[in-house]
Amino acid sequence: MAIVSKAVPVPELVPVKRALLSVFDKTGLVEFAKALSERGVELVSTGGSYKALKEAGLAVLDISEVTGFPEIMDGRVKTLHPKVHGGLLSIRDDADHQQAMSEHDIVGIDLFCGNLYPFEDVVASGADYATGIENIDIGGPAMTRAAAKNHAYVTVVTDPADYDAVISELDANGGKAPLALRKKLAQKAFARTAAYDAAVSNWMADQLDEATPAHRAVGGSLAEVMRYGENPHQTAGFYTTGEQRPGVATARQLQGKTLSYNNINDTDAAFELVSEFDPARTSAVAIIKHANPCGVAEGASLKEAYELALRCDPVSAFGGIVALNQTLDAAAAEEIVKIFTEVIIAPDADDAAREIIAAKKNLRLLVTGGLADARAKGLFVKSVAGGLLVQSRDNGVVDDLDLKVVTKRAPSEQELADLKFAFRVAKHVKSNAIVYAKDGATVGVGAGQMSRVDSARIAARKALDATEAAGLSEPLTKGCVVASDAFFPFADGLLSAAEAGATAVIQPGGSMRDDDVIAAADEAGLAMVMTGMRHFRH
Numbered sequence: 001m002a003i004v005s006k007a008v009p010v011p012e013l014v015p016v017k018r019a020l021l022s023v024f025d026k027t028g029l030v031e032f033a034k035a036l037s038e039r040g041v042e043l044v045s046t047g048g049s050y051k052a053l054k055e056a057g058l059a060v061l062d063i064s065e066v067t068g069f070p071e072i073m074d075g076r077v078k079t080l081h082p083k084v085h086g087g088l089l090s091i092r093d094d095a096d097h098q099q100a101m102s103e104h105d106i107v108g109i110d111l112f113c114g115n116l117y118p119f120e121d122v123v124a125s126g127a128d129y130a131t132g133i134e135n136i137d138i139g140g141p142a143m144t145r146a147a148a149k150n151h152a153y154v155t156v157v158t159d160p161a162d163y164d165a166v167i168s169e170l171d172a173n174g175g176k177a178p179l180a181l182r183k184k185l186a187q188k189a190f191a192r193t194a195a196y197d198a199a200v201s202n203w204m205a206d207q208l209d210e211a212t213p214a215h216r217a218v219g220g221s222l223a224e225v226m227r228y229g230e231n232p233h234q235t236a237g238f239y240t241t242g243e244q245r246p247g248v249a250t251a252r253q254l255q256g257k258t259l260s261y262n263n264i265n266d267t268d269a270a271f272e273l274v275s276e277f278d279p280a281r282t283s284a285v286a287i288i289k290h291a292n293p294c295g296v297a298e299g300a301s302l303k304e305a306y307e308l309a310l311r312c313d314p315v316s317a318f319g320g321i322v323a324l325n326q327t328l329d330a331a332a333a334e335e336i337v338k339i340f341t342e343v344i345i346a347p348d349a350d351d352a353a354r355e356i357i358a359a360k361k362n363l364r365l366l367v368t369g370g371l372a373d374a375r376a377k378g379l380f381v382k383s384v385a386g387g388l389l390v391q392s393r394d395n396g397v398v399d400d401l402d403l404k405v406v407t408k409r410a411p412s413e414q415e416l417a418d419l420k421f422a423f424r425v426a427k428h429v430k431s432n433a434i435v436y437a438k439d440g441a442t443v444g445v446g447a448g449q450m451s452r453v454d455s456a457r458i459a460a461r462k463a464l465d466a467t468e469a470a471g472l473s474e475p476l477t478k479g480c481v482v483a484s485d486a487f488f489p490f491a492d493g494l495l496s497a498a499e500a501g502a503t504a505v506i507q508p509g510g511s512m513r514d515d516d517v518i519a520a521a522d523e524a525g526l527a528m529v530m531t532g533m534r535h536f537r538h
Contacts, residue, residue, distance in 0.1 A: 010152040010179060011153070011179070012178065013173055013176035013179070014092075014153055014177050015176050016036070016041055016110040016175060017041060017042060017110055018042045018044065018108065018110050019033075019036050020045070020046075020084070020109045020112050021044070021053070022046040022049050022113070022140065023049050023114055024115055024118060024140075025115050025118075026048070026052055028163050029053070029113075029160075032166075033053050033058055034056070034058060035167045036167075037059065039171075039175055042061070043058060043060040044061045044062075044066055045061070046062070046079060047071070063084070066107070067079075068083075079139040079142070080139055083104070085142070085143070085146050086106040087101075088109050088112060088146040088147050089146050089149065089150050090106065090153075091150070092153045108153070109154065110153070110154060110177075111155045111166075111177070112147035112154060112156050113156075113157040114143055115158055115159070116137040116144075116196055117135045117136070119137065119196065120196075132207075144158060144193055151183060151185070151186035152182070154182070157185060158185070159188065162188075194219055195221060199242060201216075202217065218241075219241070220240055220241045221239060221242070222239055223238045224238040225237050226238060226260065226261050227260065238259075245372050246275075246368040246370045246371055247272065247368060247372050250368065251368045252369075253365070254354060254365045254367060256360075256363050257364065259364060263343055265291055266289070266290065266320075267345050269288050269291040269292075269428065270287075270293075270321040271323045272372055272428065273286045273293060273323065273428040274324060275371040275372040276374050276424045277325045279326045282298040283300065283301050283324075283325065283326055284326075285306045285323070285325075286309065287309050287310060287313075287317045287322055287323075288322075289317065289319070289321070291430065292445070293425060293445055294320060295317060296442045297311075299441075302324055302329060302331070303329075303331040303334075305324075306322070308440075310335075311466060311476075312444070313445070313462055314466070315465070318339055319340050321342055321344075322336055323344075323346070324344070324346040324347075325346075327346060327349060327353075328346040328348070328349035328350065328353040329350055330350070330352035333352075333353040333357055341363060342363075343364040344363065344364070346367060347369060347370050375395050376393070377392060379393065380394075396427070397424075403416075403530070403531060404531075404532070406530050407522050407528040409527045411481075412504075414439075415504040416529075418439065418440065418480070419483065419505075419529060421440055422442070422482065422483030425442055426483040426484065427485065427535040428537065429447045430538070431448065431486065431537055432450070433445075433447055433448075433485035433535070434459045435459070435482065436460070436482050436500065437480060437481055438481070443477055444461075444462050444480075445459055446462070452486070452488060452493040453490075453493040455493075456493045456496040459500075460496065460500035463475060475500070477502065480500075481502055482502040482506075483507070484505070484508075485508075485536060485537065486508055486534045487508050487534070488511060488513075488517045489511050489513065490517070494520055494524075502526070503525075503527065504527040505529070506529050506531060507528070508531050508532060508534040509531070
């Protein structure tokens with residue numbers, strides 16, 4: 001394969017004499033164009049951008065005056081022209097390029113300012129297929145990529161936040177754009193078009209129900225540069241994808257210091273869990289530490305739910321994340337601030353609660369405006385060496401499952417309610433997961449162990465610690481139920497749960513030894529239901 005090379009020296013400084021401005025988001029456009037014009041830069045523009053600049057009294061050429069060709073096809077074709085792309089792509093120090101420019105009356109474009117049709121926002125609003133297609137920008141990405149490729153001579157500006165910096169650099173360099181700026185803005189431009197194309201391709205794959213397209217792109221916009229990642233020696237950034245799912249990425253932070261990498265990860269886990277609980281049915285609170293729940297509970301009020309969740313593991317809750325499924329009120333806020341908490345996230349917070357939280361200046365308070373839809377489709381992406389693992393979001397909900405009683409004894413009404421509660425929580429516990437629950441509250445959680453029996457034993461041990469901390473005379477697990485995120489491969493894990501005091505079990509089933517496990521449950525007098533759905537979480 002032949003490699004095309006035009007090895008010419010790259011100038012350190014490039015004069016900016018002509019600028020093409022074509023933006024959808026016109027924030028700061030007039031001010032930026034005015035600043036360029038005042039510095040002797042000739043302005044060329046298109047469509048709505050041209051109209052805005054003209055109405056502001058600026059001297060500006062319409063793109064059709066440059067191309068000699070009118071906009072056609074409802075504006076679909078206006079900048080896809082040799083006089084535009086030649087002006088962006090020409091190598092100024094190449095004699096052949098200069099001859100072509102002279103022969104075809106092409107004038108160089110030294111700065112391109114453009115941002116794209118808001119495709120992500122349009123499809124996030126629920127637009128139909130035809131509307132989505134119509135909002136795919138073609139000319140914008142083409143010009144952006146052309147200008148970015150030719151950053152040896154062209155400055156490409158894709159973000160209104162960069163307008164002031166560009167003007168400052170021009171002023172500092174006698175109207176010339178330095179190479180360092182051109183390189184930085186080119187990288188940003190390519191990243192933007194890559195994220196844009198990722199959004200389009202993923203949306204189309206979803207529209208076609210194509211779960212595994214031949215190429216999968218993942219893109220995002222930098223929301224925050226983090227002080228560090230999981231550990232201080234790791235760098236990190238927080239990127240948002242444009243998905244309008246209530247949660248940590250779309251929440252409004254009302255107070256507190258900046259969220260860390262671990263805070264964001266844990267807060268996401270907390271809110272996704274608490275979003276499983278319908279606020280019209282019950283108040284619910286989840287307390288999370290290292291992405292695992294150390295306590296989850298329903299209650300007649302948020303205060304009651306918080307107290308029950310805290311009771312499950314008061315030691316681990318210190319420095320944790322608290323997520324609520326309803327508007328945070330004063331009664332719940334007063335309880336939460338009694339111990340050190342990193343983050344509180346809720347759909348909203350009333351004025352009294354905000355005032356209470358405000359006394360803890362480092363405590364972050366986030367409001368989301370609603371709960372995440374546990375049933376909604378979505379993608380989950382994880383990096384591995386040399387690749388990406390991409391799967392659909394685990395949107396299975398226990399209320400939608402056909403629960404099958406497999407033991408001689410069926411669960412009581414209260415046991416069944418607790419079984420559903422426990423399985424709802426187990427979905428959000430790292431595997432292997434065991435959750436003991438009673439009366440709508442977790443009483444022991446075993447997470448992330450290499451064997452299921454170890455998770456069962458750890459959960460029981462933690463329940464005993466919680467019992468002692470609460471000053472109770474009998475274990476919290478007495479008369480509880482137990483949920484397992486996957487099948488019991490042997491009866492030992494089940495029997496450990498029975499020894500802890502569990503009277504009913506919920507698990508997916510599907511083991512070669514299901515019959516042995518069912519027989520062991522019958523012998524122990526347990527009621528057991530199978531869901532047919534596994535909830536591994538690694």
